[in-house]
Amino acid sequence: MDCSLTNTLPKPRTISVNGTVIPREMIAREVQNHPAEKPILAWQAAARALVVRELLLQESERLGIEAEPLRDAEGRSETGEEAAMRALIEREVGMPEPDEAACLRFYEQNRARFRSGDLYEAAHILIAARPDDVAARTEARLTAENILAAVRGDPALFSEFARSHSACKTSAQEGGRLGQLTRGQTVAEFEATLERMRPGEFAIAETRYGFHVIRLDQYAPGQVLPFELARDRIADYLTASVQHRALAQYVSVLAGRAEISGITLAAAASPLLQ
Template sequence: MVDVLDHSPVIVNGREISAAMIAAEVQNHPATDAVEAWAAAARALVLRQLLLDEADRLDIVSDELTDAEGRTLAEEDARIEALLEQEVQCPAADEAVTRRFYDQHLDRFTSPTLVEAEHILFAASPDDALAYGLATGDARTTIRALQAAPESFAVLAQKHSACPSKEQGGNLGQIGPGQTVKEFEDVLLKLPAGALHPEPVKTRFGVHVIRAGRRVEGQQLPFDLVHEKIAQYLEEASFRRAVSQYLSILASAAKIEGVEISGADGPLVQ
């Protein structure tokens, strides 16, 4: 947490971080209000200056380093990276560690359930009560027609649907979690294969008639398939914690004015 009092001068080890520098940094810290954004920006610059001061103390030179996209880092960024590489050590996540994590979080390592979706959309804005009501009535009428003649789904979709999928008889293909709006997904993923939902489904796009096609149930992913990703996740989390601790040590040993820092779990370690 950082408190910036009336935009007081921010000074780290005798070196001022100007208000102009903080103002320029604010754009990188979206927040609910200007005070919060200013505080986050000031804090990020304080942490950065602590790292640069420590790099100076240890005579860390700037090697040519690149980021994850292969772009060459600026000199100060390269010095910070070199400092962290030298001073922050984290153990590798071996197979025993990754296996234990896998066994404790089996629910995280499953393939998603996929359901082939068919729908007919009666477009209407939820803000237009009359149009939304008419669309709901049309959807109910269509559901009754489909209950009487299930084979007519494609024909009715081509005739009535406001979705481009009408050209495929209302078929959207396979849908998995997170691929459509929640109201639609909640209904579709619970339907048995071949089942027509008996009620209209309302979303921000309008009112839907939904039928489920073929289901492919989620399966447990084998450890061998995910262990490398688990190791990467655990090592990154360990590195973030170690950097946070390292920054806390630097902050406790530094003279900082204008900003109060408790903890160092900031943007440099996320």
């Protein structure tokens, strides 16, 4: 019998912050907000999030902070506790805005992030074969190689072969044309073959579906977005990053002077920002 508790919830354990107990029922409700590979990890993340919440609530009460609940764009209102925590963070945690120099520096160091994807216009002929059928794979490879040799000799035959041989019925009706493709729209093996090709070339890609005879018609390399168009996105990213670090430091200070039992509050601010 497997007695491992690795994938089960921990045994009942009282978790408290300065004597205030966090009920297990509350942790159980919070678990849904912290998906994880194992239930115990989700439980621990939920418990830490509620410990952080309790630290902030106790600190806002100690400082006598109150705030009017705000509504979001969809009309949902904060609770009184959420408003108090927001006001506490706004008052106690420094949130400097990134300047132009910081944004430009990030842009120059991460230009690949702001490059649009390469664009391919391609066609294919799929000779289907199941991955576990060795005989069928061998026959499919031979068929694909014969078609490849034929279309290299006479490219005009490609559409005819697509209509008569391709197992991809949708593209077969269009002479094998797939239209415009970007990264992530095809399986990795197909994509890797496209990246090695030049317009006008033919090649074979082996995938779990079988063997694809590919024709690359056009290729347009991605372009780097100008800094002026990326500035706002960079500023938002840097602001969020600074806020995360500042909040982590602040929660660590609160945790350091609090009496927390039943759980270790590692990486204290992380649960708060999820």
